[in-house]
């Protein structure tokens with residue numbers, strides 16, 4: 595069998611072997627398995643120590659205080675806690691609104707759809723055809739009724755980057771809370787949240803070589819007190835915001851993965867930028883190819899392209915040993931067609947012909963060379979077979 599090539603790092607990443615090794619210390623009777631919120635015995639204290647050290651490490655890396663870090667099960671949960679957590683405080687104020695964009699992850703859009711049913715108005719900001727939020731439009735839409743702005747940093751389908759520094763300034767000036775979905779940027783961009791006007795920030799470990807099932811919600815703790823309504827009630831862990839026994843192994847794994855990834859940010863950015871350029875220049879002359887979003891204003895880790903009149907699912911199946919995807923992991927008919935690509939103004943034909951390729955730590959130049967050759971070969975083959 596041919597070697598498998600993974601080019602779907604935006605969907606998830608493999609766990610770093612060093613992370614896995616570290617995680618194995620927190621399961622068995624010989625390890626640190628205790629419940630961090632049990633009583634005063636050593637098993638509990640040890641677990642608590644490990645967890646608090648991980649919290650401090652993560653806080654140091656993102657430039658926050660340790661009290662500002664809440665552990666959740668996923669970015670999806672963090673996003674739910676951020677948006678519902680704010681919205682639930684305003685259920686009797688029917689005029690309140692939340693501003694978001696058409697390009698957000700489903701976790702944001704579906705949570706907004708849910709709170710909309712509870713009476714919160716949702717206002718969507720249009721993005722440009724390059725996939726970036728227009729800051730003037732954002733500022734115009736903010737009113738005294740706005741309780742929250744939720745905008746992603748890097749889009750998971752096309753890799754375009756929003757200017758969250760400026761968005762933060764706008765939100766601060768207008769005294770509204772800003773939530774940022776940073777799931778595609780954590781471990782790829784350096785954050786110093788101390789100096790950023792971001793109130794809430796969501797991310798999860800499995801996008802940066804940590805385990806699945808663990809995420810963070812950062813909650814800024816300054817003069818502007820952010821009051822979140824908890825989604826899970828129980829033992830009162832995480833300042834009462836997220837009850838449930840903390841998953842020591844997951845938390846340590848996330849912390850370790852973030853340390854490793856963070857140390858590689860610059861080196862990897864350079865390497866991946868080179869690979870993305872190499873891939874694009876190797877395939878950009880294939881007849882019918884087009885690029886979605888922007889090459890210039892996008893993350894090096896994601897490229898979204900299409901081949902006119904070639905259905906993406908056929909292309910993906912034909913690429914066999916190369917794992918690429920339609921725009922995003924899709925699990926319902928509602929999202930059959932990428933709404934992100936739609937927001938760029940693409941027609942259905944172009945949307946159905948688009949694919950996402952995403953790179954990561956284990957992507958090699960050899961794999962990219964192979965992928966370029968394969969694209970040339972497969973596009974010719976499909977055209978002969980179907981067109």
Ligand SMILES: *Cc1c(COP(=O)(O)O)cnc(C)c1O
Nearest residue numbers: 668669670699750775777778798
């Ligand atoms: C993957 C992803 C999510 C969801 O993260 P989970 O941890 O899988 O819930 C949310 N937003 C963006 C931008 C993502 O890429």
